[in-house]
Every structure is written in structure tokens, then in C-alpha cells.
Amino acid sequence: MKTPLYKQNKKILFVTPSYSNAIYKKSKMKSVIATFPFAGSAVLAGALVQCDYEVAIADLNVAEDAERYLISKLESFKPDYVGISFTTPLFYEMKKIVEMIKKFNREITAIAGGPHASALPRETLLGTLLDLVVVGEGDQTIVDILSGKKWESIHGIAYKQGRDVVSTPVRGLVENLDDLSYPAWHLYDVSKYRGTPIFNRENPLGFYETSRGCFSRCTYCSSRNIFGMKYRYKTPERVVDEIEYMLKMGFKEVHPIDDGFSTDIKRAKAVCNEIIKRGIKINWYPQGGLRVDRVNKELFDLMYKAGCYRIPFGIESGSQLIIDNIKKGIKLWQVEQAVKWARDAGLETVGYFMLGLPGETVKTIEETIAFSHKLDLDYAKFSITIPLPGSPLYDDWKRSNIIKTDNWEMFNFASPDEVYAHPNLSWDTLNKYYKRAHRAFCWRFAYIFKRVIRNFKDFNFIEDVKAALKVKW
Incomplete structure (x- = not known):
């Protein structure tokens, strides 16, 4: 795929796949798992906000109907790019999201990053409809992509070229972390992120x-x-x-x-x-x-x-x-x-x-x-x-x-x-x-006794019992 034609006011939507559906759907611990915002996307969003790009967030973990929520975001925000960070067990969730995006508008450039994409960029690209993979730290890479630079000149990416994949030179690490932008938490409804009494x-x-x-x-x-x-x-x-x-x-x-x-x-x-x-x-x-x-x-x-x-x-x-x-x-x-x-x-x-x-x-x-x-x-x-x-x-x-x-x-x-x-x-x-x-x-007696004493002291006894009963080993 060729680098998209540059236009001013590029817009990007960061999508967080639902880890509760993919990772914990068969887990006996699902009931005690926290829902939290993905800090990596917030940091990248902050870097782009600082450069005056339009940025939006679609966290599918806090949506009642993830598919409808994503389509609604695409319709209202009309992004030029969509960025998805994912881990290995979320690969198929990411793939499904990209297919939805391309069905909505095939001109949207689909980007992925994270540990799995960085480890296997070629396989990630060839196994999905993704256009581009960010390899390694993405703080400057994502800014370079939206700035309209030709992809072959951007370090730290891999992209499709016909039936093949092109990988550019490795991106250097960010040396001074104090130079990083603040995460764009203002784009999130933070009230939706909640843990459990154990977490x-x-x-x-x-x-x-x-x-x-x-x-x-x-x-x-x-x-x-x-x-x-x-x-x-x-x-x-x-x-x-x-x-x-x-x-x-x-x-x-x-x-x-x-x-x-x-x-x-x-x-x-x-x-x-x-x-x-x-x-x-x-x-x-x-x-x-x-x-x-x-x-x-x-x-x-x-x-x-x-x-x-x-x-x-x-x-x-x-x-x-x-x-x-x-x-x-x-x-x-x-x-x-x-x-x-x-x-x-x-x-x-x-x-x-x-x-x-x-x-x-x-x-x-x-x-x-x-x-x-x-x-x-x-x-x-x-x-x-x-x-x-x-x-x-x-x-x-x-x-x-x-x-x-x-x-x-x-x-x-x-x-x-x-x-x-x-x-x-x-x-x-x-x-x-x-x-x-x-x-x-x-289920050791000494451990149960210790938990009872601690939780009576901290007023968490009832919640601790509820959580223990939900995890049926």
C-alpha cells in the first residue's frame, strides 16, 4: 500500500480491544477482574494532541455493545487513521476490528502496535487487513505517520507492499522520558474504569x-x-x-x-x-x-x-x-x-x-x-x-x-x-x-484465619468472601 495522500487536520481514532471478551471469557476469575484504561494508547494520544491532531478514543471494554459503539464512533468522528494496540491473545479481536473498519471505509489507514505486532510484524500484517504496524516504541513514530512522511522514510514500522512486507530501520529508544507528552486522559470517561475489592x-x-x-x-x-x-x-x-x-x-x-x-x-x-x-x-x-x-x-x-x-x-x-x-x-x-x-x-x-x-x-x-x-x-x-x-x-x-x-x-x-x-x-x-x-x-486454615482477621479489621470481610466464592477452583 502506498503512503496516503497528505491532508491537513488528520484524525485518528485509538481503539482498545475488549480483553474481557477475548482473554477472560473462559476464565474462572472473570468476576474479579478490573476494568482499566490502556495507558499505552493514552500516551500516544497525548503525543498527537500536543501536535494539534484530532484524536478520539474507543475503548470497547466499557461499551455495552462493542460493535455498535465502534460503528457509532466511526460515523461521528470520521477518522483518517485507526490505531489498535493489542497483546497476543487479542490478535483475533484486533483482526475483527480491522475488518469492521475496512468494511465501514476501506480508505481508513489501519495501524497496529504492541508486543505481539513488534515481535511478529510480517505475520501480523499478512494475516489481517492492517496497512501498517508500529515496531517498538511508538511515541515519535505515530507523529511521523500522521505528519504525512513517506512510509519508507519512517523508522520503526512495517507495511504491506503488494504481497510482500517492507520493514524500515529500527527506531531508536526515547532517551529522556520526561520529554514525553502527558497521557490524554481528558479523552476518556474515567468514571467507567473500576476494579474489584481484591484488585x-x-x-x-x-x-x-x-x-x-x-x-x-x-x-x-x-x-x-x-x-x-x-x-x-x-x-x-x-x-x-x-x-x-x-x-x-x-x-x-x-x-x-x-x-x-x-x-x-x-x-x-x-x-x-x-x-x-x-x-x-x-x-x-x-x-x-x-x-x-x-x-x-x-x-x-x-x-x-x-x-x-x-x-x-x-x-x-x-x-x-x-x-x-x-x-x-x-x-x-x-x-x-x-x-x-x-x-x-x-x-x-x-x-x-x-x-x-x-x-x-x-x-x-x-x-x-x-x-x-x-x-x-x-x-x-x-x-x-x-x-x-x-x-x-x-x-x-x-x-x-x-x-x-x-x-x-x-x-x-x-x-x-x-x-x-x-x-x-x-x-x-x-x-x-x-x-x-x-x-x-x-484453603489452608492458617491462611483463612489470617484473611478473616485482616478483613474484619479493614471492613472488607463480606467482599472477600464473595470474591472467593466466585473463583471456583
């Missing part, structure tokens, strides 16, 4: 980023396809300015969603001190989780004083062998130490665990379940490992013919289907231990 404490709920990039080498992670491995961060002043801006926009609770909130512990402490200094009273926690080797007791004490109430940890396994296999770069004693520090600071603790990682056996899964009990966590979330495109794990298992399907809807942490043939474990065994891990964690 958050106040509504409306929103997310924001404080950093990009991660120099860790975890083999299951695909975020490097967008943000790279170079760690970059916003200054504490900019982070807290953004928090205040979100509060003015109507959010009541806002969570940093990046992978590296505490990668630079000194900066994380400075963010907390800035919140305290400005007298901001807000509930929050680092949604993206923290590494146990990038924290200390003083940080947790400060986070608690700054309004943080919970710390999620990416633990992944209770077997040191498995942790070493995935190049996590942590030790089990560091996990125990970090959880104790957080608990001593008055913070709730959450452990994220993955079952079915390379080298996993029934023995190592049982070690993980036992370790989750030993840690005395407030919450634990177990997932069956899903090898996401762009991760070293996906590449390795693809080469080894372990992956059995390219049906992207099945690559779903919330309700995983049989995506691969694990060398040591049948899928039935993985599913059995996935359910057993949750049941064993939640």
Missing part, C-alpha cells in the same frame, strides 16, 4: 508508567520487543506531577505499571519522598511487580508512608533450578527476605508463580506450592507458562517444535489451552497442578 481499594482506577526498559534476561519475557533492555526513567518530580494530573482527571487510585519501578532504588525512594512532600493522600501499589533483588527495607517503609499498600513480587518458582533455567537472576533466600521486609513494613504481599517453565517436573511444582505456603503471602497467583512471541522462551520452544499451535487466542494466561507439549509434563498434569496450587494456597 484495588478505590475507584476510578488508572495506570501510568514511571520507567521503560529492563536489563534482566528472564527468558519468558517479551517486553524487550517494545522497550528494549536499556533502563530509562522519569524523574521523581515528573512522576508525581503525572499522579497529580491523573487525580485532577478524576482517578482515585493510580498504579505504576512498568516493570522497573524499583530498578533504581534511589529513584524509587525519591518518588515516595516527593509524594510525601506534596501531601498527596492516595492508595497505590506497583502493578508491574518488583524484583526481590531490587528492594530493601528502607524502600518498603517509605512506600508504605507514601500510600502504597501492597507489593507484588515476580517469584515464578520455588525451585532454584527452575529460577536458574529461566535466567531470573535471583535466589530463594532473597525472595524470603524481600517478603519479610514488605510484611514488616505493613504492606500486603503478593506472589506471582509460573508452572511449566523449562525443566519443570511434578517435584519442582510441588516445591513451588510448598514455597508459596512458607512465604506466608497475602495473595498468590499461579499461571501456566505461556511462551509469548518475542520472548527467548518462545523462540527456543518454536525451534524445538514444542509449540503445537499458532492459534493466538490460546496463548492466554487467564484460561490456557494446550499451546505446547512440555517435555516432562502432560497438559492434563499442568492443569491439575494449576488448580491444586490455588486450592492448596487458599
